[in-house]
Amino acid sequence: MCGIFGYTGKKEAQPLVIQGLKQLEYRGYDSSGIAMQNGSNAIRVVKTYGKIKNLEEILNKQPLKGTTAVGHTRWATHGTPSKENAHPHLDKENQIAVVHNGIIENYFDLKKTLQEEGVRFRSETDTEVIVHLVAKYYKGNLENAVRRALRDVHGTYAIAVITSAEPGKIVAAKLDSPLVIGKGENENYVASDVSAILEYTNQVIYLENGEVVTLMRDSCEITNLAGKPISRQPVKINWDVTQAKKGGFPHYMLKEIFEQPGILTAILKERVRGYEIHFDELKIPAAALKKVKRIVIIACGTAYHAGLVGKYIFEEFTDIPVWVDTSSEFRYRDPKVGPDTLVIAISQSGETADTLAGVREAKRKKALTLTICNVLGSSLSREAKGVIYTHAGPEIAVASTKAYTAQLAVLYLLGLYLSQNFKTMKESARRELLKEFLHVPQLMRSFLDEYKRDEKNWEKNAHDFNVRYHEQLDKYYSADPDKRKRAPNGFFLYLGRNINYPNAIEGALKLKEISYIPAEGYPSGEMKHGPIALIDENPWVICIAPESKTYDKMISNIQEIKARSGYIVPIVTEGNEDIQRLNPAYVIEIPRVSEIFSPLLTVLPLQLLAYCVANEFGEDIDQPRNLAKSVTVE
Numbered sequence: 001m002c003g004i005f006g007y008t009g010k011k012e013a014q015p016l017v018i019q020g021l022k023q024l025e026y027r028g029y030d031s032s033g034i035a036m037q038n039g040s041n042a043i044r045v046v047k048t049y050g051k052i053k054n055l056e057e058i059l060n061k062q063p064l065k066g067t068t069a070v071g072h073t074r075w076a077t078h079g080t081p082s083k084e085n086a087h088p089h090l091d092k093e094n095q096i097a098v099v100h101n102g103i104i105e106n107y108f109d110l111k112k113t114l115q116e117e118g119v120r121f122r123s124e125t126d127t128e129v130i131v132h133l134v135a136k137y138y139k140g141n142l143e144n145a146v147r148r149a150l151r152d153v154h155g156t157y158a159i160a161v162i163t164s165a166e167p168g169k170i171v172a173a174k175l176d177s178p179l180v181i182g183k184g185e186n187e188n189y190v191a192s193d194v195s196a197i198l199e200y201t202n203q204v205i206y207l208e209n210g211e212v213v214t215l216m217r218d219s220c221e222i223t224n225l226a227g228k229p230i231s232r233q234p235v236k237i238n239w240d241v242t243q244a245k246k247g248g249f250p251h252y253m254l255k256e257i258f259e260q261p262g263i264l265t266a267i268l269k270e271r272v273r274g275y276e277i278h279f280d281e282l283k284i285p286a287a288a289l290k291k292v293k294r295i296v297i298i299a300c301g302t303a304y305h306a307g308l309v310g311k312y313i314f315e316e317f318t319d320i321p322v323w324v325d326t327s328s329e330f331r332y333r334d335p336k337v338g339p340d341t342l343v344i345a346i347s348q349s350g351e352t353a354d355t356l357a358g359v360r361e362a363k364r365k366k367a368l369t370l371t372i373c374n375v376l377g378s379s380l381s382r383e384a385k386g387v388i389y390t391h392a393g394p395e396i397a398v399a400s401t402k403a404y405t406a407q408l409a410v411l412y413l414l415g416l417y418l419s420q421n422f423k424t425m426k427e428s429a430r431r432e433l434l435k436e437f438l439h440v441p442q443l444m445r446s447f448l449d450e451y452k453r454d455e456k457n458w459e460k461n462a463h464d465f466n467v468r469y470h471e472q473l474d475k476y477y478s479a480d481p482d483k484r485k486r487a488p489n490g491f492f493l494y495l496g497r498n499i500n501y502p503n504a505i506e507g508a509l510k511l512k513e514i515s516y517i518p519a520e521g522y523p524s525g526e527m528k529h530g531p532i533a534l535i536d537e538n539p540w541v542i543c544i545a546p547e548s549k550t551y552d553k554m555i556s557n558i559q560e561i562k563a564r565s566g567y568i569v570p571i572v573t574e575g576n577e578d579i580q581r582l583n584p585a586y587v588i589e590i591p592r593v594s595e596i597f598s599p600l601l602t603v604l605p606l607q608l609l610a611y612c613v614a615n616e617f618g619e620d621i622d623q624p625r626n627l628a629k630s631v632t633v634e
């Protein structure tokens with residue numbers, strides 16, 4: 001939540017900061033701002049409500065000149081989204097500016113003390129206390145003042161600070177919010193995420209918790225909070241900068257959906273050698289894994305849904321029992337995990353606050369911890385004992401797609417790896433599964449090719465939904481108010497069984513987060529226990545019904561919906577002939593694949609359906625309202 005970008009060097013800083021903030025806009029987009037050193041004895045700040053383009057418009061008319069600046073794009077926690085609450089925040093002399101990502105938990109007490117000392121606050125944010133504290137402790141050296149101020153602060157932060165008194169200097173620090181330094185030639189960058197600096201350098205340093213960095217254009221000095229120097233070499237990032245661009249697609253989400261077959265191919269190529277699976281970066285010896293008696297998977301949102309699929313995979317491929325929990329629930333119960341438990345934390349960003357806290361709780365209880373995450377060097381990858389990277393490249397759209405299938409791919413491979421270690425499966429069976437898995441990216445590609453051929457039809461179906469939706473609303477509102485019974489059920493219901501049940505909730509999540517249309521995902525067997533009461537001719541019921549051991553049960557469930565006038569959209573295996581008898585609204589066919597791998601195929605139409613509906617409704621697909629890409633606060 002919130003993106004920070006800073007630059008110091010020889011170039012004009014304003015365009016770089018704007019470009020960097022645009023790359024970080026997925027982290028929050030309710031207001032933004034920039035603070036510039038321009039040689040005078042005051043810092044110049046421009047900030048505004050809304051997206052970066054609003055800031056850009058103002059700056060185009062009145063550019064800020066200078067070569068050292070920090071910028072911020074905000075996702076509001078304390079204080080409404082407004083110009084006043086937008087970062088950067090200034091001290092009372094306008095000589096120090098701070099941008100911040102995180103939450104200062106004791107800000108209320110700090111604010112009270114500072115007010116008693118005569119400070120007048122200009123915003124409702126928690127962040128503003130930081131700048132006043134830095135000003136209070138400032139005696140000619142910014143890093144000393146920052147270190148001193150941070151001793152008063154409780155909470156989480158990634159900050160970048162500049163002062164007009166020390167030209168060319170940016171001081172940044174972090175605790176539990178991400179911050180990365182980009183080392184260039186005669187210039188240095190600081191940002192919340194590598195994707196913002198990749199265009200300029202691939203030499204990066206991940207700042208650790210409790211560290212403070214002083215950046216000048218030709219130096220980068222890291223210390224701990226006590227001022228002790230820390231030496232760290234940059235790491236080279238192999239992500240290609242074009243991966244963080246739209247590449248001709250109208251939205252990042254669509255581009256990322258189409259990247260999936262290529263990502264899976266690359267994952268398989270990297271991890272599978274002959275019939276053996278290799279996780280070179282895992283750091284957990286096979287002997288330690290052999291002691292594992294149970295697995296607990298923790299994650300949030302889409303990554304949690306991947307974890308649910310993981311349960312089916314591990315329980316099919318091994319004889320280890322598996323539990324799956326949302327990180328926010330896991331961390332506050334008293335989870336029964338210990339030295340015989342493998343806790344797997346799944347996360348695209350590797351920065352999700354609850355998942356990070358869950359791993360810490362698991363470590364406290366002596367469990368073995370492993371993270372499956374996408375971002376190299378992220379907090380989770382450093383916190384967990386072991387790591388497996390998904391290598392899906394930067395995921396920019398807030399709605400996660402390619403990270404999900406990459407997580408699934410790693411879970412399949414991990415399941416096969418464990419079965420190889422534990423010998424829980426006949427070697428011939430394991431090889432057959434692996435052979436089929438190697439073929440799955442090709443099936444995904446052929447489904448997406450088919451979508452491209454049939455794109456107009458998908459758009460038409462989304463349009464039909466829009467028309468039906470508004471007709472129903474019109475009918476309702478034009479009726480005599482006394483005769484109105486209730487609003488029409490303009491919503492989507494997603495049903496799935498067994499290993500495709502998690503995709504039902506994933507499909508519903510995708511739709512609601514980008515189109516704001518209510519959607520529910522359910523295991524179909526639960527229909528009769530309540531949700532069937534919702535069925536009439538209004539909701540769209542997406543039935544995930546590929547060939548599987550529960551296919552007949554699924555068909556019975558579809559019939560029950562049909563008998564109540566339900567509007568059904570089944571997702572079936574190609575060549576299915578019986579589904580037409582149920583007179584569906586339309587049918588989506590996926591290529592034939594074993595049930596165990598089918599989630600990798602059935603999720604594609606769910607992602608595309610959400611995309612098409614949101615596009616038809618004209619929503620901001622890549623940056624849906626109220627959301628941010630990484631949830632680094634609780």
Ligand code: M6R
Nearest residue numbers: 301302303347348349352399400
């Ligand atoms: O970075 P993470 O994978 O830990 O993020 C978890 C969720 O915040 C994330 O999956 C979220 O639910 C997405 N917006 C879903 O599309």
